[in-house]
Amino acid sequence: MNDKLNELLDGTKVKKILERHLNEALDLNEILDIKIIPIKTYLDETSFSFIGIYELTAQDTNKKMVVKKVFASAHSTPNKRKDFIIGNFLADKSSKYDPKFLKIPESYAFIESHGLYLREYIDGETLDKFILKNHNMSAFVTEIISNSLLEFQKIKISSDFTYEDRANFTDLNKNITILEKQAHSSFPAVRNEFKEIEGLFHSIKKQEERSPKVLSHGDFNLFNLVITSDNEIIFIDYDDVGFRNYLWDVARLTCSLKSDDFLDAFFKAKNGHINESDQRLFDIYKKYFGLLDRTHVLAWGF
Incomplete structure:
Protein backbone atom coordinates (compact mmCIF):
# COMPACT_ATOMS: atom_id res chain seq x y z
CA MET A 1 0.00 0.00 0.00
CA ASN A 2 2.80 2.36 0.93
CA ASP A 3 4.54 1.75 -2.42
CA LYS A 4 1.41 2.66 -4.39
CA LEU A 5 0.89 5.88 -2.46
CA ASN A 6 4.57 6.83 -2.76
CA GLU A 7 4.42 6.37 -6.52
CA LEU A 8 1.47 8.76 -6.75
CA LEU A 9 3.59 11.36 -4.94
CA ASP A 10 6.71 10.81 -7.06
CA GLY A 11 6.83 13.20 -10.03
CA THR A 12 9.01 10.96 -12.20
CA LYS A 13 6.79 7.92 -11.72
CA VAL A 14 3.58 9.92 -12.09
CA LYS A 15 4.88 11.34 -15.38
CA LYS A 16 5.28 7.83 -16.79
CA ILE A 17 1.83 6.80 -15.57
CA LEU A 18 0.09 9.86 -16.99
CA GLU A 19 1.86 9.84 -20.36
CA ARG A 20 0.27 6.50 -21.13
CA HIS A 21 -3.23 7.74 -20.34
CA LEU A 22 -3.54 11.52 -20.60
CA ASN A 23 -1.75 12.67 -23.75
CA GLU A 24 -4.68 11.85 -26.02
CA ALA A 25 -7.35 13.07 -23.60
CA LEU A 26 -5.66 16.46 -23.20
CA ASP A 27 -4.25 16.78 -26.75
CA LEU A 28 -0.69 16.66 -25.48
CA ASN A 29 2.40 15.70 -27.39
CA GLU A 30 4.68 15.37 -24.38
CA ILE A 31 4.53 15.97 -20.63
CA LEU A 32 7.68 17.84 -19.63
CA ASP A 33 7.23 18.34 -15.91
CA ILE A 34 4.71 17.63 -13.15
CA LYS A 35 4.02 19.53 -9.97
CA ILE A 36 2.15 17.46 -7.40
CA ILE A 37 -0.20 19.32 -5.05
CA PRO A 38 -1.51 16.88 -2.42
CA ILE A 39 -4.82 17.79 -0.82
CA LYS A 40 -5.36 14.73 1.34
CA THR A 41 -3.54 11.43 1.83
CA TYR A 42 -4.32 8.46 4.04
CA LEU A 43 -2.43 5.26 4.73
CA ASP A 44 -2.90 2.34 7.08
CA GLU A 45 -1.91 -1.34 7.03
CA THR A 46 -4.63 -2.36 4.57
CA SER A 47 -5.59 0.72 2.57
CA PHE A 48 -4.53 4.05 1.14
CA SER A 49 -6.16 7.07 -0.45
CA PHE A 50 -4.90 10.14 -2.24
CA ILE A 51 -6.59 13.33 -3.38
CA GLY A 52 -4.61 15.99 -5.14
CA ILE A 53 -3.87 18.05 -8.22
CA TYR A 54 -1.30 17.26 -10.90
CA GLU A 55 -0.11 20.44 -12.60
CA LEU A 56 1.41 19.49 -15.94
CA THR A 57 3.86 21.54 -17.95
CA ALA A 58 3.58 20.08 -21.42
CA GLN A 59 3.86 20.49 -25.14
CA ASP A 60 0.53 20.19 -26.92
CA THR A 61 -0.09 18.62 -30.32
CA ASN A 62 0.61 22.02 -31.94
CA LYS A 63 3.99 22.04 -30.16
CA LYS A 64 2.99 24.94 -27.93
CA MET A 65 3.91 25.06 -24.25
CA VAL A 66 0.87 24.69 -22.02
CA VAL A 67 0.12 24.26 -18.33
CA LYS A 68 -2.75 21.93 -17.47
CA LYS A 69 -4.18 21.01 -14.09
CA VAL A 70 -5.72 17.59 -13.53
CA PHE A 71 -7.69 16.52 -10.48
CA ALA A 72 -6.49 13.15 -9.17
CA SER A 73 -8.17 10.80 -6.73
CA ALA A 74 -6.96 7.31 -5.81
CA HIS A 75 -8.11 4.58 -3.46
CA SER A 76 -7.00 1.05 -2.71
CA THR A 77 -10.60 -0.19 -3.18
CA PRO A 78 -12.33 -0.29 -6.61
CA ASN A 79 -14.42 2.80 -5.70
CA LYS A 80 -12.71 5.11 -8.16
CA ARG A 81 -13.52 2.87 -11.11
CA LYS A 82 -17.19 3.56 -10.47
CA ASP A 83 -16.36 7.26 -10.04
CA PHE A 84 -14.85 7.23 -13.54
CA ILE A 85 -17.66 5.24 -15.16
CA ILE A 86 -20.47 7.31 -13.64
CA GLY A 87 -18.56 10.52 -14.35
CA ASN A 88 -18.41 9.58 -18.04
CA PHE A 89 -22.14 8.80 -18.11
CA LEU A 90 -23.05 12.06 -16.42
CA ALA A 91 -20.77 14.23 -18.55
CA ASP A 92 -22.23 12.68 -21.70
CA LYS A 93 -25.83 13.08 -20.56
CA SER A 94 -25.45 16.62 -19.23
CA SER A 95 -23.82 17.78 -22.47
CA LYS A 96 -27.00 16.78 -24.31
CA TYR A 97 -29.50 18.69 -22.19
CA ASP A 98 -27.27 21.63 -21.14
CA PRO A 99 -28.18 22.14 -17.48
CA LYS A 100 -28.47 25.72 -16.30
CA PHE A 101 -26.93 25.29 -12.85
CA LEU A 102 -25.13 21.95 -12.67
CA LYS A 103 -21.69 21.37 -14.17
CA ILE A 104 -20.27 17.86 -14.59
CA PRO A 105 -16.46 17.71 -14.88
CA GLU A 106 -15.01 15.69 -17.73
CA SER A 107 -13.56 12.30 -16.81
CA TYR A 108 -10.16 11.57 -18.36
CA ALA A 109 -9.00 8.14 -17.24
CA PHE A 110 -9.05 5.42 -14.63
CA ILE A 111 -5.70 3.72 -14.03
CA GLU A 112 -6.38 0.28 -12.62
CA SER A 113 -2.87 -0.41 -11.32
CA HIS A 114 -3.08 2.47 -8.84
CA GLY A 115 -6.86 2.85 -8.40
CA LEU A 116 -6.34 6.34 -9.82
CA TYR A 117 -9.18 8.44 -11.26
CA LEU A 118 -8.23 11.51 -13.30
CA ARG A 119 -10.73 14.19 -14.22
CA GLU A 120 -11.04 17.79 -15.29
CA TYR A 121 -9.78 20.31 -12.76
CA ILE A 122 -12.29 23.04 -12.05
CA ASP A 123 -11.27 26.05 -10.02
Whole structure:
Protein backbone atom coordinates (compact mmCIF):
# COMPACT_ATOMS: atom_id res chain seq x y z
CA MET A 1 0.00 0.00 0.00
CA ASN A 2 2.80 2.36 0.93
CA ASP A 3 4.54 1.75 -2.42
CA LYS A 4 1.41 2.66 -4.39
CA LEU A 5 0.89 5.88 -2.46
CA ASN A 6 4.57 6.83 -2.76
CA GLU A 7 4.42 6.37 -6.52
CA LEU A 8 1.47 8.76 -6.75
CA LEU A 9 3.59 11.36 -4.94
CA ASP A 10 6.71 10.81 -7.06
CA GLY A 11 6.83 13.20 -10.03
CA THR A 12 9.01 10.96 -12.20
CA LYS A 13 6.79 7.92 -11.72
CA VAL A 14 3.58 9.92 -12.09
CA LYS A 15 4.88 11.34 -15.38
CA LYS A 16 5.28 7.83 -16.79
CA ILE A 17 1.83 6.80 -15.57
CA LEU A 18 0.09 9.86 -16.99
CA GLU A 19 1.86 9.84 -20.36
CA ARG A 20 0.27 6.50 -21.13
CA HIS A 21 -3.23 7.74 -20.34
CA LEU A 22 -3.54 11.52 -20.60
CA ASN A 23 -1.75 12.67 -23.75
CA GLU A 24 -4.68 11.85 -26.02
CA ALA A 25 -7.35 13.07 -23.60
CA LEU A 26 -5.66 16.46 -23.20
CA ASP A 27 -4.25 16.78 -26.75
CA LEU A 28 -0.69 16.66 -25.48
CA ASN A 29 2.40 15.70 -27.39
CA GLU A 30 4.68 15.37 -24.38
CA ILE A 31 4.53 15.97 -20.63
CA LEU A 32 7.68 17.84 -19.63
CA ASP A 33 7.23 18.34 -15.91
CA ILE A 34 4.71 17.63 -13.15
CA LYS A 35 4.02 19.53 -9.97
CA ILE A 36 2.15 17.46 -7.40
CA ILE A 37 -0.20 19.32 -5.05
CA PRO A 38 -1.51 16.88 -2.42
CA ILE A 39 -4.82 17.79 -0.82
CA LYS A 40 -5.36 14.73 1.34
CA THR A 41 -3.54 11.43 1.83
CA TYR A 42 -4.32 8.46 4.04
CA LEU A 43 -2.43 5.26 4.73
CA ASP A 44 -2.90 2.34 7.08
CA GLU A 45 -1.91 -1.34 7.03
CA THR A 46 -4.63 -2.36 4.57
CA SER A 47 -5.59 0.72 2.57
CA PHE A 48 -4.53 4.05 1.14
CA SER A 49 -6.16 7.07 -0.45
CA PHE A 50 -4.90 10.14 -2.24
CA ILE A 51 -6.59 13.33 -3.38
CA GLY A 52 -4.61 15.99 -5.14
CA ILE A 53 -3.87 18.05 -8.22
CA TYR A 54 -1.30 17.26 -10.90
CA GLU A 55 -0.11 20.44 -12.60
CA LEU A 56 1.41 19.49 -15.94
CA THR A 57 3.86 21.54 -17.95
CA ALA A 58 3.58 20.08 -21.42
CA GLN A 59 3.86 20.49 -25.14
CA ASP A 60 0.53 20.19 -26.92
CA THR A 61 -0.09 18.62 -30.32
CA ASN A 62 0.61 22.02 -31.94
CA LYS A 63 3.99 22.04 -30.16
CA LYS A 64 2.99 24.94 -27.93
CA MET A 65 3.91 25.06 -24.25
CA VAL A 66 0.87 24.69 -22.02
CA VAL A 67 0.12 24.26 -18.33
CA LYS A 68 -2.75 21.93 -17.47
CA LYS A 69 -4.18 21.01 -14.09
CA VAL A 70 -5.72 17.59 -13.53
CA PHE A 71 -7.69 16.52 -10.48
CA ALA A 72 -6.49 13.15 -9.17
CA SER A 73 -8.17 10.80 -6.73
CA ALA A 74 -6.96 7.31 -5.81
CA HIS A 75 -8.11 4.58 -3.46
CA SER A 76 -7.00 1.05 -2.71
CA THR A 77 -10.60 -0.19 -3.18
CA PRO A 78 -12.33 -0.29 -6.61
CA ASN A 79 -14.42 2.80 -5.70
CA LYS A 80 -12.71 5.11 -8.16
CA ARG A 81 -13.52 2.87 -11.11
CA LYS A 82 -17.19 3.56 -10.47
CA ASP A 83 -16.36 7.26 -10.04
CA PHE A 84 -14.85 7.23 -13.54
CA ILE A 85 -17.66 5.24 -15.16
CA ILE A 86 -20.47 7.31 -13.64
CA GLY A 87 -18.56 10.52 -14.35
CA ASN A 88 -18.41 9.58 -18.04
CA PHE A 89 -22.14 8.80 -18.11
CA LEU A 90 -23.05 12.06 -16.42
CA ALA A 91 -20.77 14.23 -18.55
CA ASP A 92 -22.23 12.68 -21.70
CA LYS A 93 -25.83 13.08 -20.56
CA SER A 94 -25.45 16.62 -19.23
CA SER A 95 -23.82 17.78 -22.47
CA LYS A 96 -27.00 16.78 -24.31
CA TYR A 97 -29.50 18.69 -22.19
CA ASP A 98 -27.27 21.63 -21.14
CA PRO A 99 -28.18 22.14 -17.48
CA LYS A 100 -28.47 25.72 -16.30
CA PHE A 101 -26.93 25.29 -12.85
CA LEU A 102 -25.13 21.95 -12.67
CA LYS A 103 -21.69 21.37 -14.17
CA ILE A 104 -20.27 17.86 -14.59
CA PRO A 105 -16.46 17.71 -14.88
CA GLU A 106 -15.01 15.69 -17.73
CA SER A 107 -13.56 12.30 -16.81
CA TYR A 108 -10.16 11.57 -18.36
CA ALA A 109 -9.00 8.14 -17.24
CA PHE A 110 -9.05 5.42 -14.63
CA ILE A 111 -5.70 3.72 -14.03
CA GLU A 112 -6.38 0.28 -12.62
CA SER A 113 -2.87 -0.41 -11.32
CA HIS A 114 -3.08 2.47 -8.84
CA GLY A 115 -6.86 2.85 -8.40
CA LEU A 116 -6.34 6.34 -9.82
CA TYR A 117 -9.18 8.44 -11.26
CA LEU A 118 -8.23 11.51 -13.30
CA ARG A 119 -10.73 14.19 -14.22
CA GLU A 120 -11.04 17.79 -15.29
CA TYR A 121 -9.78 20.31 -12.76
CA ILE A 122 -12.29 23.04 -12.05
CA ASP A 123 -11.27 26.05 -10.02
CA GLY A 124 -13.52 26.43 -7.01
CA GLU A 125 -13.89 25.52 -3.36
CA THR A 126 -15.82 22.87 -1.52
CA LEU A 127 -18.92 24.03 0.28
CA ASP A 128 -17.43 23.53 3.75
CA LYS A 129 -14.61 25.97 2.91
CA PHE A 130 -17.03 28.40 1.28
CA ILE A 131 -19.17 28.47 4.44
CA LEU A 132 -16.12 28.81 6.68
CA LYS A 133 -14.91 31.79 4.65
CA ASN A 134 -18.30 33.49 4.35
CA HIS A 135 -19.65 32.42 7.77
CA ASN A 136 -22.85 31.07 6.21
CA MET A 137 -24.41 29.75 3.03
CA SER A 138 -26.35 32.56 1.40
CA ALA A 139 -29.89 32.13 0.12
CA PHE A 140 -28.50 32.62 -3.38
CA VAL A 141 -26.06 29.69 -3.07
CA THR A 142 -28.74 27.55 -1.42
CA GLU A 143 -31.02 28.23 -4.39
CA ILE A 144 -28.29 27.25 -6.87
CA ILE A 145 -27.63 23.98 -5.04
CA SER A 146 -31.36 23.21 -4.88
CA ASN A 147 -31.77 23.74 -8.61
CA SER A 148 -28.59 21.78 -9.35
CA LEU A 149 -29.91 18.82 -7.38
CA LEU A 150 -33.23 18.97 -9.23
CA GLU A 151 -31.31 18.94 -12.53
CA PHE A 152 -29.20 16.02 -11.34
CA GLN A 153 -32.29 14.03 -10.35
CA LYS A 154 -33.65 14.39 -13.89
CA ILE A 155 -30.60 12.85 -15.58
CA LYS A 156 -31.44 9.48 -17.12
CA ILE A 157 -28.62 6.96 -17.09
CA SER A 158 -28.41 3.19 -17.28
CA SER A 159 -28.99 1.41 -13.97
CA ASP A 160 -26.67 -1.52 -14.72
CA PHE A 161 -24.17 -0.76 -11.98
CA THR A 162 -24.04 -1.79 -8.34
CA TYR A 163 -24.87 0.54 -5.49
CA GLU A 164 -26.12 0.45 -1.92
CA ASP A 165 -29.80 1.27 -1.48
CA ARG A 166 -28.72 2.85 1.79
CA ALA A 167 -25.65 4.79 0.74
CA ASN A 168 -22.87 4.70 3.36
CA PHE A 169 -24.48 1.78 5.21
CA THR A 170 -21.21 -0.17 4.94
CA ASP A 171 -19.32 2.83 6.31
CA LEU A 172 -21.72 3.14 9.23
CA ASN A 173 -21.29 -0.53 10.09
CA LYS A 174 -17.53 -0.12 9.89
CA ASN A 175 -17.62 2.88 12.23
CA ILE A 176 -19.72 0.98 14.76
CA THR A 177 -17.41 -2.05 14.56
CA ILE A 178 -14.41 0.19 15.29
CA LEU A 179 -16.18 1.65 18.33
CA GLU A 180 -16.98 -1.85 19.56
CA LYS A 181 -13.35 -2.98 19.19
CA GLN A 182 -12.21 0.14 21.02
CA ALA A 183 -14.72 -0.58 23.80
CA HIS A 184 -15.71 3.05 23.31
CA SER A 185 -18.00 4.44 26.01
CA SER A 186 -20.50 5.55 23.36
CA PHE A 187 -20.80 2.12 21.75
CA PRO A 188 -23.89 0.84 23.67
CA ALA A 189 -25.89 3.99 22.86
CA VAL A 190 -24.72 3.96 19.24
CA ARG A 191 -25.64 0.29 18.86
CA ASN A 192 -29.12 0.92 20.26
CA GLU A 193 -29.68 3.90 17.98
CA PHE A 194 -28.52 1.85 15.00
CA LYS A 195 -31.05 -0.88 15.84
CA GLU A 196 -33.76 1.76 16.16
CA ILE A 197 -32.91 3.16 12.72
CA GLU A 198 -32.94 -0.33 11.20
CA GLY A 199 -36.46 -0.71 12.57
CA LEU A 200 -37.49 2.65 11.15
CA PHE A 201 -36.11 1.71 7.73
CA HIS A 202 -38.13 -1.50 7.86
CA SER A 203 -41.27 0.48 8.70
CA ILE A 204 -40.95 2.67 5.57
CA LYS A 205 -39.92 -0.09 3.17
CA LYS A 206 -43.32 -0.33 1.45
CA GLN A 207 -43.63 3.43 1.10
CA GLU A 208 -40.18 3.59 -0.49
CA GLU A 209 -41.02 0.75 -2.87
CA ARG A 210 -44.12 2.62 -4.04
CA SER A 211 -42.26 5.89 -4.49
CA PRO A 212 -40.50 6.66 -7.79
CA LYS A 213 -36.71 6.60 -7.72
CA VAL A 214 -34.49 9.38 -9.04
CA LEU A 215 -30.78 9.59 -9.70
CA SER A 216 -29.15 10.11 -6.31
CA HIS A 217 -25.62 11.25 -5.52
CA GLY A 218 -25.72 9.21 -2.33
CA ASP A 219 -23.26 11.20 -0.23
CA PHE A 220 -24.46 14.73 -0.87
CA ASN A 221 -22.48 16.53 1.82
CA LEU A 222 -20.46 19.74 2.19
CA PHE A 223 -17.24 18.09 1.04
CA ASN A 224 -18.68 16.72 -2.21
CA LEU A 225 -20.05 20.02 -3.52
CA VAL A 226 -17.80 22.56 -5.21
CA ILE A 227 -18.85 26.11 -6.00
CA THR A 228 -16.98 27.98 -8.73
CA SER A 229 -16.33 31.68 -9.15
CA ASP A 230 -19.04 31.61 -11.84
CA ASN A 231 -21.54 30.30 -9.26
CA GLU A 232 -21.75 26.89 -10.85
CA ILE A 233 -22.19 23.87 -8.61
CA ILE A 234 -20.13 20.76 -9.23
CA PHE A 235 -20.96 17.43 -7.66
CA ILE A 236 -17.86 15.33 -7.05
CA ASP A 237 -17.25 11.79 -5.78
CA TYR A 238 -19.72 9.48 -7.54
CA ASP A 239 -18.87 6.33 -5.54
CA ASP A 240 -22.34 6.21 -3.98
CA VAL A 241 -24.47 7.20 -6.99
CA GLY A 242 -27.61 5.10 -7.31
CA PHE A 243 -31.39 5.36 -7.64
CA ARG A 244 -33.23 6.38 -4.48
CA ASN A 245 -36.07 8.44 -3.09
CA TYR A 246 -35.82 12.11 -4.08
CA LEU A 247 -35.41 13.12 -0.42
CA TRP A 248 -32.29 11.01 0.22
CA ASP A 249 -29.80 13.63 -0.96
CA VAL A 250 -31.87 16.47 0.51
CA ALA A 251 -31.65 14.82 3.93
CA ARG A 252 -27.91 14.20 3.53
CA LEU A 253 -27.07 17.84 2.89
CA THR A 254 -29.56 19.07 5.49
CA CYS A 255 -27.84 16.91 8.09
CA SER A 256 -24.42 18.07 6.92
CA LEU A 257 -25.52 21.72 7.22
CA LYS A 258 -27.22 21.11 10.58
CA SER A 259 -30.14 23.24 9.42
CA ASP A 260 -33.48 22.63 7.69
CA ASP A 261 -33.02 25.70 5.48
CA PHE A 262 -31.98 23.52 2.56
CA LEU A 263 -35.18 21.46 2.79
CA ASP A 264 -37.22 24.66 2.50
CA ALA A 265 -35.10 25.94 -0.39
CA PHE A 266 -35.37 22.63 -2.25
CA PHE A 267 -39.16 22.66 -2.15
CA LYS A 268 -39.22 26.31 -3.12
CA ALA A 269 -37.16 25.43 -6.21
CA LYS A 270 -39.44 22.46 -6.80
CA ASN A 271 -42.52 24.70 -6.50
CA GLY A 272 -44.10 22.38 -3.99
CA HIS A 273 -44.46 21.39 -0.36
CA ILE A 274 -43.45 18.28 1.51
CA ASN A 275 -46.39 16.11 2.55
CA GLU A 276 -46.75 14.29 5.85
CA SER A 277 -45.62 10.86 4.65
CA ASP A 278 -42.58 12.27 2.85
CA GLN A 279 -41.73 14.31 5.94
CA ARG A 280 -41.51 11.05 7.87
CA LEU A 281 -39.12 9.62 5.27
CA PHE A 282 -37.02 12.75 5.44
CA ASP A 283 -36.85 12.66 9.25
CA ILE A 284 -35.72 9.02 9.24
CA TYR A 285 -33.10 9.66 6.55
CA LYS A 286 -31.80 12.64 8.54
CA LYS A 287 -31.62 10.55 11.71
CA TYR A 288 -29.60 7.93 9.81
CA PHE A 289 -27.14 10.48 8.45
CA GLY A 290 -26.81 12.08 11.87
CA LEU A 291 -25.68 8.74 13.29
CA LEU A 292 -23.33 8.24 10.34
CA ASP A 293 -21.64 11.60 10.93
CA ARG A 294 -21.36 11.15 14.70
CA THR A 295 -19.88 7.66 14.47
CA HIS A 296 -17.40 8.85 11.86
CA VAL A 297 -16.09 11.51 14.24
CA LEU A 298 -16.01 9.06 17.16
CA ALA A 299 -14.25 6.33 15.18
CA TRP A 300 -11.85 8.39 13.09
CA GLY A 301 -11.43 11.59 15.07
CA PHE A 302 -12.51 13.98 12.30
